[in-house]
Amino acid sequence: MNLTLDIGNTAVKWATFEGRTLLEQGHDLPTDKLTEAEAVLACASGKVPDTVYDLPLLSSETPLPIHLDYKTPQTLGPDRIAAACGAWSLHRGEACLVIDAGTCITVDFVDGGGTYHGGAIMPGLRMNLQALHTFTAKLPLIDIDGVTKAPVLGRSTEESIVAGTLGATMLALAGYVALYREKSPALRVLLTGGDAQRLMAAGATGWEHQPLLTMIGLNEIMICGE
Numbered sequence: 001m002n003l004t005l006d007i008g009n010t011a012v013k014w015a016t017f018e019g020r021t022l023l024e025q026g027h028d029l030p031t032d033k034l035t036e037a038e039a040v041l042a043c044a045s046g047k048v049p050d051t052v053y054d055l056p057l058l059s060s061e062t063p064l065p066i067h068l069d070y071k072t073p074q075t076l077g078p079d080r081i082a083a084a085c086g087a088w089s090l091h092r093g094e095a096c097l098v099i100d101a102g103t104c105i106t107v108d109f110v111d112g113g114g115t116y117h118g119g120a121i122m123p124g125l126r127m128n129l130q131a132l133h134t135f136t137a138k139l140p141l142i143d144i145d146g147v148t149k150a151p152v153l154g155r156s157t158e159e160s161i162v163a164g165t166l167g168a169t170m171l172a173l174a175g176y177v178a179l180y181r182e183k184s185p186a187l188r189v190l191l192t193g194g195d196a197q198r199l200m201a202a203g204a205t206g207w208e209h210q211p212l213l214t215m216i217g218l219n220e221i222m223i224c225g226e
Helices: 031-036 078-090 125-134 157-183 196-201 213-224
Strands: 002-007 012-018 021-027 039-044 096-101 104-110 115-123 188-192
Touching (some): 012 213, 078 104, 096 157, 096 213, 115 157, 125 157, 157 196
């Protein structure tokens, strides 16, 4: 049994696999699973808890099932690496664009030959909302929970902030998808991360929601490293 850990900025998630079959998943550190697992791999994009310092952590130096064509692989976030490996595991031989909507939103491209080429990093929804509130005198801090539809025309200050945050994010991501599809018409678009469902509800149609993509990638790395 393989145990995967996704240590983010706001939460710790885990999943167990037998081969490529998902067995269980959950949140927080599963101390019982740590003793049962035959192999463990953790992805730490957030602060590493003291309890996992002794666990194997993914880095650009870990043997991978994909090739990294990136100028500074040592600075490449392990969450981006894992998600790219997850896309390759699910759609081997196909060009994939991975959108990870978390604290930050990352856009990453893996070609059909299994080469990761990099992508883009942009502020996440809550980061955008916090910045508008922090760096202005009068704009309120909007709670994104419960917000799905992005109005094109904001008819109040709150609606205008949502239009400029959720709406602009969707337009930016749709633009990236369009640009990559010019080169790879059969491009797969995979969406993961804490705000993935919000983006789906806001109009990310035709994109494949894979909430466990990072852990699928971690498992694939362990399988290929056996």
